[in-house]
Amino acid sequence: MAVVAAVPRVEAQAAPRNLGDQVLRLVLRAAALTLVLLVLAMVVSMVRASWPAMRAFGWRFLATSTWDPVAEQFGAIPFVYGTLLSSLLALLIAVPLGIGAAIYLAELAPAWIRPPIAFLVELVAAVPSVIYGLWGIFVLAPLLRVWVQPALGKTLGFLPLFQGPPYGVGMLAAGIILAIMVVPYITAVSREVLLAVPTSQREAALALGATRWETTRIAVLRYGRSGLVGAILLGLGRALGETMAVTMVIGNRPEVAVSLFAPGYTMASVVANEFAEATSDLYLAALIEIGLLLFVVTVIVNALARLLVWSVGGPVKAVRE
Amino acid sequence: MKTAWLTALALLATSAFAQPAAAQTLINGAGATFPYPIYSKWFDEYTKVDPEVRFNYQSIGSGGGIKQVTARTVDFGATDGPMSDEQLKAAPSELLHIPTVMGAVVATYNLPSSPKLKFTGDILADIFLGKITKWSDPKIASLNAGVSLPDQPIVVVHRSDGSGTTYIWVDYLSKISSEWDKKVGRGTSVNWPVGLGGKGNEGVSGQVKSQPGALGYVELAYAVKNNLPVASVKNAADKFVTPVIASTTAAAAGAARSMPDDFRVSLTNPAGDEAYPIASFTWLLVYRDQPNELKGRALAKFLWWMSHEGQKYADDLLYAPLPAPVVKQIEAKIKQITYQGKPLLAAR
Numbered sequence: 023m024a025v026v027a028a029v030p031r032v033e034a035q036a037a038p039r040n041l042g043d044q045v046l047r048l049v050l051r052a053a054a055l056t057l058v059l060l061v062l063a064m065v066v067s068m069v070r071a072s073w074p075a076m077r078a079f080g081w082r083f084l085a086t087s088t089w090d091p092v093a094e095q096f097g098a099i100p101f102v103y104g105t106l107l108s109s110l111l112a113l114l115i116a117v118p119l120g121i122g123a124a125i126y127l128a129e130l131a132p133a134w135i136r137p138p139i140a141f142l143v144e145l146v147a148a149v150p151s152v153i154y155g156l157w158g159i160f161v162l163a164p165l166l167r168v169w170v171q172p173a174l175g176k177t178l179g180f181l182p183l184f185q186g187p188p189y190g191v192g193m194l195a196a197g198i199i200l201a202i203m204v205v206p207y208i209t210a211v212s213r214e215v216l217l218a219v220p221t222s223q224r225e226a227a228l229a230l231g232a233t234r235w236e237t238t239r240i241a242v243l244r245y246g247r248s249g250l251v252g253a254i255l256l257g258l259g260r261a262l263g264e265t266m267a268v269t270m271v272i273g274n275r276p277e278v279a280v281s282l283f284a285p286g287y288t289m290a291s292v293v294a295n296e297f298a299e300a301t302s303d304l305y306l307a308a309l310i311e312i313g314l315l316l317f318v319v320t321v322i323v324n325a326l327a328r329l330l331v332w333s334v335g336g337p338v339k340a341v342r343e
Numbered sequence: 344m345k346t347a348w349l350t351a352l353a354l355l356a357t358s359a360f361a362q363p364a365a366a367q368t369l370i371n372g373a374g375a376t377f378p379y380p381i382y383s384k385w386f387d388e389y390t391k392v393d394p395e396v397r398f399n400y401q402s403i404g405s406g407g408g409i410k411q412v413t414a415r416t417v418d419f420g421a422t423d424g425p426m427s428d429e430q431l432k433a434a435p436s437e438l439l440h441i442p443t444v445m446g447a448v449v450a451t452y453n454l455p456s457s458p459k460l461k462f463t464g465d466i467l468a469d470i471f472l473g474k475i476t477k478w479s480d481p482k483i484a485s486l487n488a489g490v491s492l493p494d495q496p497i498v499v500v501h502r503s504d505g506s507g508t509t510y511i512w513v514d515y516l517s518k519i520s521s522e523w524d525k526k527v528g529r530g531t532s533v534n535w536p537v538g539l540g541g542k543g544n545e546g547v548s549g550q551v552k553s554q555p556g557a558l559g560y561v562e563l564a565y566a567v568k569n570n571l572p573v574a575s576v577k578n579a580a581d582k583f584v585t586p587v588i589a590s591t592t593a594a595a596a597g598a599a600r601s602m603p604d605d606f607r608v609s610l611t612n613p614a615g616d617e618a619y620p621i622a623s624f625t626w627l628l629v630y631r632d633q634p635n636e637l638k639g640r641a642l643a644k645f646l647w648w649m650s651h652e653g654q655k656y657a658d659d660l661l662y663a664p665l666p667a668p669v670v671k672q673i674e675a676k677i678k679q680i681t682y683q684g685k686p687l688l689a690a691r
Binding site: 285 | 376403404405406407409410424427430496498503504505506507527528529530531532533534535538539540541542546549550553554
């Protein structure tokens, strides 16, 4: 994705002369349009299916935090909060780790060690999420409960983030599981991005007397920045939408709690958990509205991330030229 | 020559594809996941009884089963909780509930050396309401004299996914505790006052196993297979009953006398000395007037077989078989299944 973006674009021809080009252009345009239509069709059908809930609750759906299927009172706040917080936590852990590993693999590691590590990273990306979830319940959660959470509580317990009884399962466990799942994506894509940076960039920086770190920072990371953002966004996308592994370790409690030790809930989890047995129409509509909300939140988060990058260093395009 | 070959091929092809389709009746069903193991066993065994009928069952959950049978996209549905009056009214014609087997829901816990515990419904309701928070609470201690209960918080674990298991559990709590009924109520998912949610029986038991002081609920079959400690519960006759297959069947026998004609009955907290109080039927949903004579007759025959010969497979798969008086009532119900007003099983 980003690797492609780094390649200078050939200006599109105004009018292709031969028939083959014309056919190609039509076929590819159809392919691109299909994607757009697919997204639109998803939005339309989700809006239609969630209409009963929208009519019943209106904006209250976004402003309340009670989720009571029996009384048919539905509010989305705890789920939006849980999705955002667990993904943020995951990125806080995964971004330094993933990009650091990618820099090592692309810039510093001895040549013989690169292929096996790169291979392992890609292998980890292919592990099904339910495996991570089971590992989370049986290994990670007890580890957190017995060692990590008491230690955090003792040292950083004055922060509201690290208060409350240590259950093991909860927001912290979800963030860590997501980080583990997202790291291989960030590492693998970032590594490809860094490898695509022309050697002349590095040589130029080295020739000016830059150290290894300065070369990496100025010539490599800056050059590949839009690609690295792409890698992080890919990881973020997976974190926002991950269902199975999160459900198994987050504690599934629709509550807004500041403490990372407390159980929480995410949008994807509640849909996966409750969809199959949702018998009343309003209940089903509320769940579909959660799905729509997840879609909207993902779009907003992605847009914000891109804006953030542009505002920090001007348009990405300027760096490339 | 060439045409002869082609004709032969065409004949072969049509005979190969057309024949099984003509001889076999495929009956589609969808619904509850809880009885799926025994349903797939039945559908498999039934091919020996009637090789001409094949069943295709998708265990998509009770909600999906009710939706699909109402939309007539399947020939029968399956559910762990009875349909509501509104849902029945929304169906295009009259739907029958046919009980198939029974399941029980048990309390399981994580305490040092797994003592045998006793609970009453009131205590379970208070724990799940968050009113009893410690194992050393005098209410629990007085019931369990001789068991050393730690001074530890009770970590409540419930199902996070919507499920018939949850429905049975909260249905019981609602009957016992008016406070539960008012504050929380009945449903396949509810707004839990306290506790952590685990996905599926394995999610709940996984969290119970890894949290000292945890208390959760799972299906009886799952607890037996995994050797989980289970609590005995006081029934309506003031007896403490251990959840086993026999005491689950006893729950239906206790309810048989007051069984409503449409079988839409909750079996929790029934009468009877031996009845375990947290048990329920699971049902198949079939149209009383079948739209297709061939399929309808096959389905009615299967229901008859399932409620008689089929029941012997229940024990092995840890479901409780139907008690004899209930089978008698089901017989009458199956005989009411018709095609264009004509009974399909009149001969019996």
